[in-house]
Amino acid sequence: MFSSIRNFLHRHRRKFFVTGAVIGSIYLLLSYAQKRLREWQEREAKKFFEMTRKKQHFESTERTCNQTILSLSKIVSESILNILNTEEIVQKLQENPDNKLALWEQMKIMIFTRICALVYALSILNVTLRIQLNIIGGYLYRDSVREEGPSMIDSELQAKYLSLCHHFVGPGVEDLVKQIEKAVKRVVDPISLKKKITVQEVEQIFWSIQTILCTDTENGDPVKKMVHYLVNHTEINEAKFDTLVKETMDILETDEVISISVSTVSRSFSSVVDEVANLFVSKWVPTTKNHLEAVDDHIVTNGALKSGPSQPFIDVNQVDMHFVKLLPVVNELITKNTCKGNTNIPDLLTQQLTLNEKLKLLGANIYELFSST
Incomplete structure (x- = not known):
């Protein structure tokens, strides 16, 4: 019996070798495939958790960004309204003084300067803060996933970096107001208070002011001066801080950021014109x-x-309205209280800029760039 088995194995030895090799190969392939599948599953799980963590961190950064913008926008708005204080002129006009014509002339310049300064200042503030906070957010995320080495940005450096915008909130806004006031005088001074004006003419006024500012060779376009408002006053004596500032300057000077900033300014002016149009309907x-x-x-x-x-x-x-009758209601539109259900231009502009999809996408792209490990 053993001899027949031995003969059988001998006659079919090649088949057994081939079959064994095939089975062994299949086993090895299955083992390799299972190993690769486990590795792929682990990578995908790790990638999913990393994406979830990154998304949560970005959303947290966005909330911080929005809260900071809302807080500083209020300060900037109040600063502009205090610099261009029309309430004093209104009180004088109520006393029917002899120089009331001169006061009205002064009033029309201040009101249009107020609106234009709010549009430009809030747009610049929103763009620069969104860039800064997403740069910091990106670096903080990289620090959170690094296993060793010193942090890329500590709390002291964060505070120093974010304090850059304090110059704009203070002296920067004052410089901006002075520049805008010159442009407003060129456009608004020739308009008679007795002239009947339409919404389209109001829109033309804002467009003319914007054109003068963007072609200002003496002082420069405010939108293209964001770097000046943010960093030109700062003394840099630390390598990490210098890196942060240079990266921020590079981003602020890109064509994409300038284009988005111009777009936000134009959109803000359109929103103001829409509110003025409502005045023509309701007040006329x-x-x-x-x-x-x-x-x-x-x-x-x-x-x-x-x-x-x-x-x-x-x-x-x-519909048209005498220019002198338009001024008080526009001034009221800038300053009236939103808690009474009224529209307030500073709050309206801040809300629209905070929800602006182009600015959100810009912030997300910057975060992604600086958070990549």
């Missing part, structure tokens, strides 16, 4: 009989008001 009251035509208890004035099935339709582009 026709007074001259020869300018009116009564039709079924509705008023038609140059096609501005047209009766409809339920209520008149107001074509705001056809």
Whole structure:
């Protein structure tokens, strides 16, 4: 029996060798595949946890960024309103002084300077702070995942770096107001207080001021001077701080950031014009009989008001208002209290800038760049 088995194995030895080799190869391949699968699963799990951790850290950075922006925006707004204090002029006008015409002329310059300064200052503040805080957030994330070595950015360096914006909040805003006031005078001074003005003409005023500022060869475009407002006053005597400042300067001077900043300024001016248009609709009251035509208890004035099935339709582009009557309601729009349900231009601009998708995407890209290990 053993001899027959031995003969059988001898006759089929090649088949057994081949079969064994195949089975062994399959076993090795299965073992290798299982090992690779486990490694892939571990890598994917690690990657998932890292992405989750990074996402949570970025969201925390965003919340900090928004809170900081809201806090400093309020300070900047109050600073501008204090520098351009129209309340004193309003009180003098209420006393009906002999120089009331001169006071009204001064008032119109201050009101438009207020609005333009708010638009530019809040836009610059939002852009620079979002860049700074996402740079810090990126570095802090890298520190949190590093297993050894000194931290890349400590609390002292963070404080020193973030204090850069304090110059803009103080002296920087004052310089900006002076520059904007010169541009406003060039555009608004020639406009008579008695002139009837439309929403389109108000929009043209803002556009002209923006054009003058972006082509200002003497002082420079405020949007392109963000580096000046942020770092040109700072003494740098530390290597890490110098690196942070240079990285920030490089980002602020990129075409992408300048383009986004110009876009935010233009969008903010559009929002202001929309609020002024609402004033034309809500505050405007026709007074001259020869300018009116009564039709079924509705008023038609140059096609501005047209009766409809339920209520008149107001074509705001056809409505005009004496410039002198526009100034007080615009001034009220800047300063009135939001707790009463009223619109407040500084808060409106701050909210829109905080929710601006382009600025959010810019911050996310900067965070991703500086958090990459």
